[in-house]
Amino acid sequence: MKSRPGVTIIPINGKSPEIHESAFIAPGCTIIGDVTIGADSSIWYNCVLRADVSRIVIGERTNVQDGSVLHCDPERPGDPDGSPLIIGDDVLIGHMAMVHGCRIENRGFVGLGAIAMNKAVIASDAMLAAGAMLTEGKTMGERELWAGRPAKKLKDLSDSAIAGMRMGVAHYAENAKLHSAAVDEALSS
Numbered sequence: 001m002k003s004r005p006g007v008t009i010i011p012i013n014g015k016s017p018e019i020h021e022s023a024f025i026a027p028g029c030t031i032i033g034d035v036t037i038g039a040d041s042s043i044w045y046n047c048v049l050r051a052d053v054s055r056i057v058i059g060e061r062t063n064v065q066d067g068s069v070l071h072c073d074p075e076r077p078g079d080p081d082g083s084p085l086i087i088g089d090d091v092l093i094g095h096m097a098m099v100h101g102c103r104i105e106n107r108g109f110v111g112l113g114a115i116a117m118n119k120a121v122i123a124s125d126a127m128l129a130a131g132a133m134l135t136e137g138k139t140m141g142e143r144e145l146w147a148g149r150p151a152k153k154l155k156d157l158s159d160s161a162i163a164g165m166r167m168g169v170a171h172y173a174e175n176a177k178l179h180s181a182a183v184d185e186a187l188s189s
Contacts (some may be wrong), residue, residue, distance in 0.1 A: 005187050007031065012052050024176035026066075027183060038062065038089070042176035054082045059089035059106070063172035067096045073118055083118040090169045094130065102134070109165050125162050129154070 006027025009017055015034035019025060024042040033051040037043065038060040045066045049056055054072035064070065073083040083101025087093075091104050094112035101118035104110065108122040111130035116122060121139040128134050129147035140146050143157045 005183070015051070015055075017049075017051075020060075024180045026179065040173055040176075042172055042179075044068075044095075051085075054084045054101070056085045056087075058087045059091065061089055061169055061173050062087055062091040062093070063169070063176070064093045064099075065095040065097070065172075068093055068099065069097075070099045071101070073101045088124075090166070092165060092168050092172070107162075107165065107169070109168075125157065125165070127157060127161070127165065 004025050007025045008030040010032040012033045017031045017035040019037045020039040022039045023037045026043060026045040028046040029043050031049045034055040035049050035051045037058045040061045041058055042063045043049065044064060047064050047068045049070045051072055053074035056070055056072055070085055072085045075082040085099060085101055086103045088104060088106035088108065090107045093099060093110045094114065096113045097110045098115045099110060100116065102116040102120040104122045105124040107125045109127040110116060110122065111128055111132060113131050114128045115133040116128060117134060117136045119137045120134045122128055123140050123142040125143045126140040127145045128151060129145060132147045132151040133149040134146065135150045143162065145154045145157050146152060147154050
C-alpha cells in the first residue's frame with residue numbers, strides 16, 4: 001500500500017483497508033478494517049471510515065468530503081447480511097455527511113450534513129439534499145431529489161441538475177490530484 005502520511009490505517013478482525021494507489025486520502029483521515037476504495041476516488045480531510053463489523057466498499061471516482069463519517073452494521077438474528085455500506089462509482093458525498101450501512105448507486109449524491117441510514121438506497125443520479133435524513137430502509141428512485149427530516153421526495157431532477165452533479169465529480173477528481181501534489185510538497189519541504 002502507498003505511504004499516506006497523516007492518515008491512520010488500522011487493520012482489525014483480520015481485515016485491512018485496500019486502497020487503490022490512485023486514490024487520494026487526505027491527512028487526518030482514519031480508515032479502519034474491511035474498507036475497499038477504488039481508483040481515482042478521494043477521501044477528504046478528517047473523514048472516518050470504520051468497517052470493523054461489516055464492510056465498506058467505495059467505487060471509482062467517488063469523493064467523500066471533509067469530516068464525513070462512514071460506518072456499517074453486522075449481521076444480526078433475522079438479518080444475516082447485516083448492513084454493509086456499498087457506494088458506487090462517481091458518487092458525491094458532501095461535507096460532514098453520516099452514511100451508515102446503506103447503498104448509494106452510481107452517480108448518487110449526498111448533500112452537506114445529510115444522514116443516510118441502514119438499508120436505505122440512493123439510486124443512480126438521485127440527490128439527498130443537504131441536512132436531510134434518509135431513514136432506515138427507504139429507497140430513493142433514479143433522478144429523484146429528497147429533502148427533510150425524515151426525507152421525502154420533493155421532485156424529479158432536471159437534466160441540468162444531473163449535469164451539475166457530473167461536473168462536481170469531475171471537479172473533485174481533478175482537485176484531488178492538486179491536493180495530493182500539495183500534500184506531497186508540504187511533507188517534503
